[in-house]
Amino acid sequence: xxxxxxxxxxxxxxxxxxxxxxxxxxxxxxxxxxxxxxxxxxxxxxxxxxxxxxxxxxxxxxxxxxxxxxxxxxxxxxxxxxxxxxxxxxxxxxxxxxxxxxxxxxxxxxxxxxxxxxxxxxxxxxxxxxxxxxxxxxxxxxxxxxxxxxxxxxxxxxxxxxxxxxxxxxxxxxxxxxxxxxxxxxxxxxxxxxxxxxxxxxxxxxxxxxxxxxxxxxxxxxxxxxxxxxxxxxxxxxxxxxxxxxxxxxxxxxxxxxxxxxxxxxxxxxxxxxxxxxxxxxxxxxxxxxxxxxxxxxxxxxxxxxxxxxxxxxxxxxxxxxxxxxxxxxxxxxxxxxxxxxxxxxxxxxxxxxxxxxxxxxxxxxxxxxxxxxxxxxxxxxxxxxxxxxxxxxxxxxxxxxxxxxxxxxxxxxxxxxxxxxxxxxxxxxx
Amino acid sequence: xxxxxxxxxxxxxxxxxxxxxxxxxxxxxxxxxxxxxxxxxxxxxxxxxxxxxxxxxxxxxxxxxxxxxxxxxxxxxxxxxxxxxxxxxxxxxxxxxxxxxxxxxxxxxxxxxxxxxxxxxxxxxxxxxxxxxxxxxxxxxxxxxxxxxxxxxxxxxxxxxxxxxxxxxxxxxxxxxxxxxxxxxxxxxxxxxxxxxxxxxxxxxxxxxxxxxxxxxxxxxxxxxxxxxxxxxxxxxxxxxxxxxxxxxxxxxxxxxxxxxxxxxxxxxxxxxxxxxxxxxxxxxxxxxxxxxxxxxxxxxxxxxxxxxxxxxxxxxxxxxxxxxxxxx
Numbered sequence: 001x002x003x004x005x006x007x008x009x010x011x012x013x014x015x016x017x018x019x020x021x022x023x024x025x026x027x028x029x030x031x032x033x034x035x036x037x038x039x040x041x042x043x044x045x046x047x048x049x050x051x052x053x054x055x056x057x058x059x060x061x062x063x064x065x066x067x068x069x070x071x072x073x074x075x076x077x078x079x080x081x082x083x084x085x086x087x088x089x090x091x092x093x094x095x096x097x098x099x100x101x102x103x104x105x106x107x108x109x110x111x112x113x114x115x116x117x118x119x120x121x122x123x124x125x126x127x128x129x130x131x132x133x134x135x136x137x138x139x140x141x142x143x144x145x146x147x148x149x150x151x152x153x154x155x156x157x158x159x160x161x162x163x164x165x166x167x168x169x170x171x172x173x174x175x176x177x178x179x180x181x182x183x184x185x186x187x188x189x190x191x192x193x194x195x196x197x198x199x200x201x202x203x204x205x206x207x208x209x210x211x212x213x214x215x216x217x218x219x220x221x222x223x224x225x226x227x228x229x230x231x232x233x234x235x236x237x238x239x240x241x242x243x244x245x246x247x248x249x250x251x252x253x254x255x256x257x258x259x260x261x262x263x264x265x266x267x268x269x270x271x272x273x274x275x276x277x278x279x280x281x282x283x284x285x286x287x288x289x290x291x292x293x294x295x296x297x298x299x300x301x302x303x304x305x306x307x308x309x310x311x312x313x314x315x316x317x318x319x320x321x322x323x324x325x326x327x328x329x330x331x332x333x334x335x336x337x338x339x340x341x342x343x344x345x346x347x348x349x350x351x352x353x354x355x356x357x358x359x360x361x362x363x364x365x366x367x368x369x370x371x372x373x374x375x376x377x378x379x380x381x382x383x384x385x386x387x388x389x390x391x392x393x394x395x396x397x398x399x400x401x402x403x404x405x406x407x408x409x410x411x412x413x414x415x416x417x418x419x420x421x422x423x424x425x426x427x428x429x430x431x
Numbered sequence: 432x433x434x435x436x437x438x439x440x441x442x443x444x445x446x447x448x449x450x451x452x453x454x455x456x457x458x459x460x461x462x463x464x465x466x467x468x469x470x471x472x473x474x475x476x477x478x479x480x481x482x483x484x485x486x487x488x489x490x491x492x493x494x495x496x497x498x499x500x501x502x503x504x505x506x507x508x509x510x511x512x513x514x515x516x517x518x519x520x521x522x523x524x525x526x527x528x529x530x531x532x533x534x535x536x537x538x539x540x541x542x543x544x545x546x547x548x549x550x551x552x553x554x555x556x557x558x559x560x561x562x563x564x565x566x567x568x569x570x571x572x573x574x575x576x577x578x579x580x581x582x583x584x585x586x587x588x589x590x591x592x593x594x595x596x597x598x599x600x601x602x603x604x605x606x607x608x609x610x611x612x613x614x615x616x617x618x619x620x621x622x623x624x625x626x627x628x629x630x631x632x633x634x635x636x637x638x639x640x641x642x643x644x645x646x647x648x649x650x651x652x653x654x655x656x657x658x659x660x661x662x663x664x665x666x667x668x669x670x671x672x673x674x675x676x677x678x679x680x681x682x683x684x685x686x687x688x689x690x691x692x693x694x695x696x697x698x699x700x701x702x703x704x705x706x707x708x709x710x711x712x713x714x715x716x717x718x719x720x721x722x723x724x725x726x727x728x729x730x731x732x733x734x735x736x737x738x739x740x741x742x743x744x745x746x747x748x749x750x751x752x753x754x755x756x757x758x759x760x
Contacts, residue, residue, distance in 0.1 A: 125725030130467035
């Protein structure tokens, strides 16, 4: 212990903090304005989704998967469908794949516009927030027209999509792209590529060097902003994406340099907005006629899935990065034996925590916002004793015991014998 | 009789400025909202906020010391005192020679009391906010004082009754000098003053000590209820008073003499016209500035003051000083 220890200040950012709208805690140790350590605490919002899924059949899980996260609801749903399709060997019709591409890219546009606004808010530039969210309304309206809802549009089903794209939808999408091209994108580019205030704040903030991005397995725009050419759509030749000519976007094509800071991540997002619009246009051009579902009836589908055996992995490039769903089948049952997802936020969170060390406290909100964290997808639970500061990670067994105790406390008449070992939840650890 | 008159006038000014400054808060929010394509809150929202805060209980942190409760009261008291020396379209009530120095001290004291309250609260957010407030306070006063004293020194040369006082600005104004050099110098100093004003009321670039997304309101983090209401009022008055200084220096003209008014009517008309000018200055320095900029890092803001504003103030001051030699007259 040296004498300087006295000057160190620890500030908690979260779980209740205006910069972080989601329950998460970053304990930041400061020496003046300089950060000397960042500690990430997860686990304020365990919803037990994987456990809930064990009580539902494959089709019901689609709607559960959608509700993991409100922003990338299509991505979760899509990735889960891919996993089940791989497991059961279902061939998806080509038109359905094209519709999935179109909706997926529309979702990417709305997610990136949202994040650009959030970053503007993090640097106190609220005008960016209001204007980019205003622009975002247009794509939300299109999604509502296609899927019936602004947020959870549930267009996916296992083996295809539930709704076809009609002529009026195509026209509306093309109108929207023209609006974005002419009205929105010039302004967005002006702000995020050339505005001096934005550049002063975003340049050299939250730098993730290429080496760290690879080591921590950063995903999505976070990795591409550091110069790692990583995009599931491109690397894995996912569905019809190779025909559409998708390529990983790095800031090099726009600014000529790759620094891996917040600015570069924003440049990647701006580039991906352009790319998404191009992809949608090409997809609309090339979209073939045909059926949109492999198995038209849900009952027939469930029957087919009941016979399935083995496991399947679905991968998809969600707006935030690579999303993986894993499904393991139980033969003779229409509920999966195991369902597991890996969120892009999880690796990105530790990459950014590592990158913040040595930077200023002013960079914390903007750096965290720049990875577009989706914390409700990532959460795990831990209990900390307020008096002693001791931590205990709760396992499934503990959660069950606690809930039984609570039920008994509230209603002493419950007599049913509890099953101490529950179903589902992965045992014996946080992950 | 004279004492009674002064006291009543002072109370009247206090009531009026409280109303006008809170009203400006509402106008500002509405204007910025329109610039951002939003509806914005009602015009009288700051009044509703103030009344609600006053009626709510104030939570005092366990680790806070006595100054936590004292600081808002002192801040409001300071801002009320400040009104006695503020030019509001007519000469300040208690104006005397050299009151400019007192004015600057009182203006800085409000910032200092905010720091005192924040440090006393024992919250880590407030402490970082307080550090930032201190740093920015030290940086912004230098260029502003240099600019202000240069102008006052230049005006004193023209012959005024009370040198280095706020009343000076009503006898002569800096545009009267009229030579090309002095015009350029004055424009540079006007720019310095506008930046100082934005920093004094902490908007846009300079919203650093209260940075909502970084420090959860920083210096104000632990304040609630009545104490927060007092600070809010003190800050609103401070914004009005700071803008009044800029108006008095650069836009001192009244309209009562043009309309041929005199006595109490003239005072009221001048006061209203002054309020209008204050709103115009605040519109540029606060609303527009807030809508078109984000927040800087503290080191960037400090270097902005020391490497941009201070040299600008020095150049402006030198231009005004060289002007007295009559080289280019």
